[in-house]
Amino acid sequence: METTPNTTKKETYIKCKKCGTEVFTITNGNLTPCKCGAISVDGSRDLVRVLGKPEDYEEIQK
Numbered sequence: 001m002e003t004t005p006n007t008t009k010k011e012t013y014i015k016c017k018k019c020g021t022e023v024f025t026i027t028n029g030n031l032t033p034c035k036c037g038a039i040s041v042d043g044s045r046d047l048v049r050v051l052g053k054p055e056d057y058e059e060i061q062k
């Protein structure tokens with residue numbers, strides 16, 4: 001099992017499976033839709049809300 005240095009900070013994105021848009025989860029109160037509008041993301045460091053069908057998006061870290 002690989003260990004990841006603590007200095008590497010990963011950011012979470014929500015990727016729309018329909019249009020491929022990766023929306024950054026921290027939107028500071030702004031509901032941010034993807035390009036095709038299938039999903040919308042609204043989040044902070046503590047809580048991320050995604051509006052849309054669960055099968056239409058996936059959470060990715062990078």
Ligand SMILES: [Zn+2]
Pocket residue numbers: 016017018019020021034035036037038039
């Ligand atoms: Zn989309």
